[in-house]
Amino acid sequence: MTRNRWFISFFVLWNLVAPGHCVHAAVSQVLHLGNGTEPKDLDPQTVTGVPETKIIQSLFEGLVDKDPKSLEPRPGVAESWKVSKDGKVYTFKLRRNAKWSNGDPVTAADFIFSWKRLLDPKTASEYAYQGYYFRGGKNFNTGKTDGSQLGIKSTDPYTLEVTLENPTPYFLSLLYHHSLYPVHQQTVEKYQMRWTRPEHIVSNGAFLLKKWQMNKVIIVERNPTYWDAVNVKLDSVHFHAIEKAETEEKLFQVKKLHATATVPTEKIASWTQNASGVLKRHPYLGTYYYWINVNRPPLNKPQVRKALALAIDREKLVKFVVKGGQAPAESFTPPGTGGFQPQAKLPRDLSRLNEAQALLAQAGFPKGKGFPTIEILYNTSEGHKKIAEAIQQMWSEHLGVKASLYNQEWKVFLDTQHSKNYMISRAGWIADYNDPHTFLELLTTGNGNNHSSWSNLNYDGVLEQVQKEISSKKRLELFQKAEDILLEELPVIPLYIYTRLYLLSPQVQGWYDNVEDIHPLKWVWIQ
């Protein structure tokens, strides 16, 4: 700390004294972002969390990029593309000036390597299902065939032909997802687990990883080899790992952060009244829910799960605990995702409490008698804790069910979820693309992100049908069918639909509100 300060003051002095030292820009183009927590890793094919995604999107670039305003796909590494009439074959022309940060050209072979890596059972990627769209992807991932059967090929280094299993209307926007970003083969093979360290990493995005200080900050700097480097305005971006919303808020107030990851719930009201307009609030395609580990008795009984789901007063929860103007979740998919308006199946309030109590009695626990204490796991944060405490109280009051709470730090939390070593766990799912499928596919059997162990062949069947269906009206009907099964079985308890709330400095330009909360840093600058 002290040494740092010395260094800075020395630097300032040097700037004042050094003759002929020119001052570049009036405003320093260094963006400081609150990123919530320390990322688990920065490997595009293996990470699953939002904090990781935000950093990876600045380090790597996929075939397509997204328009910062409309989120329409626009050329990224691919300069143009053609789609066959049946919507199943995509031919991408890659730009010749796309380079890796070590100078190598980005070629079709890089994408083939990366996509095979995603699907390779040895990678054990939780997001492997993002590659199931490719013909033969699922078979390869489940070990039925080897990688040679995949519907991906290149006719020359700059042409990539992708054959899909089904015509997928949102395929292009899917390519913006980090799991389908290219990675540099030699680097990955040479350094294995350590390839994402700043000293090893080779990337192709608008920024380069310069420094990774555990639990503190990740610094990325403008990438001079990036094909569109002239349009990148920021010199560097600091992603600060700050778990406490209150700390973030204070740093924002003293102008050490340009944007926070979130806002402390108790402060939302006062920021709303704040006339400066720094509080950003917009709809966000995401659901806050609880995973239920259906292998753990008594949670293996659907009646118990339903009773728990019906005994939560969601309206009270969002109004008095979450407080950000979020909507109570009456379905798992947020209404409006890809034009889908799911029917409300869960009550907003306690109107079906009698049913819940009857169900619990049916399952053999009248008034909660004999019900073992269930554990609610959440990742360390005041906000999650408060929600868990409120739900703990509702269950105890309305059902006589006792719950205990415990929290874990983000990386440990993700591992616990993945190894299914919990009973009930806090979760939030944010759309990877604007289609209900991104939510509903989570619960299919064998999905790497399905942490509930729930498996329902009917449900799987409906989602498979969705994939083959072209008529958008029929697709929506099928989505509703899936929702119906899901909310009858409840391996998840949806709590509320996210509203994106954060503080953003008015100095930040080129940053637009959108439902997926994507802000490509390539287009951002500081005024």
Place this chain on the structure above:
Amino acid sequence: MSELSTAVPSSQGVSLWDDAWARLKKNRLALLAATFLILEVLIFFLAPLIAPHSYEVQDLERTMTGPSWRHWFGTDTLGRDLFARVLYGGRVSLTVGILASMVSAIVGVIYGSISGFLGGRWDNLMMRVVDVLYALPFIFLVIILMVYFGRNFMLLFVALGLTQWLTMARIVRGQVLSLRHKEFIEAATVLGIQRKWIIFRHLIPNTLGPVIVYLTLTVPAVILEEAFLSYLGLGIQAPLASWGTLIKEGVDVMDLAPWMLFFPALFLSATLFSLNFLGDGLRDALDPKGAKD
């Protein structure tokens, strides 16, 4: 040459404890502190009878309301009665603080006095063990214990106590080193008193002064460490609270609901002050050398 004491030693020896009690009674501040602590302990353990509300029942429509007739200390961010929470929190904090300090005192005093009394090679060996344990970061030790044995309230006492006894052992060892060549110990040795009785009857009572002072410093340290562990999710689990967690919650909203910080902090500081005054008084009272009158 020093002059002889003017007081004629009474032939009917006064025990160490009688003597201490007589001296403590004269120290008003210490007595006041002791009364306060006893009252506090009583109130906390009768909390279920005293508190008009439960510490866990939430009234989501009345979150963060100020002190009123209904809620004497106001309510917290989930509409729970702060008065009840402060009482129950005091229960947790004091229990953790006192029990963990006791663990540290018992282990530290015995270890330190044995080490100091034996001296020589044994002393060297035993103190190096303490050095090694010092080098272990406390938090790792606690986390390993917690992960290995599960989240358990009792374990918290042990874990916290186990990390606090090291300094205690050193203090006691230093005292014993300076005492063990004193005449009364030599006399005891000559009389053929067993070693363990020399340690327990003659050495330990003479080290009590510094031990008690250090104990009064350990209690607050443990209370604060407990708050830290609870933040990491290893300590007290919600909805139960300790003063540490209440203060932490209060700090987050101190500009909106200052009472959430004020009341737990008030109780914590009053308790720590009392402990210090009482510790001071006890040291004066128990120190056989410090007899001023």
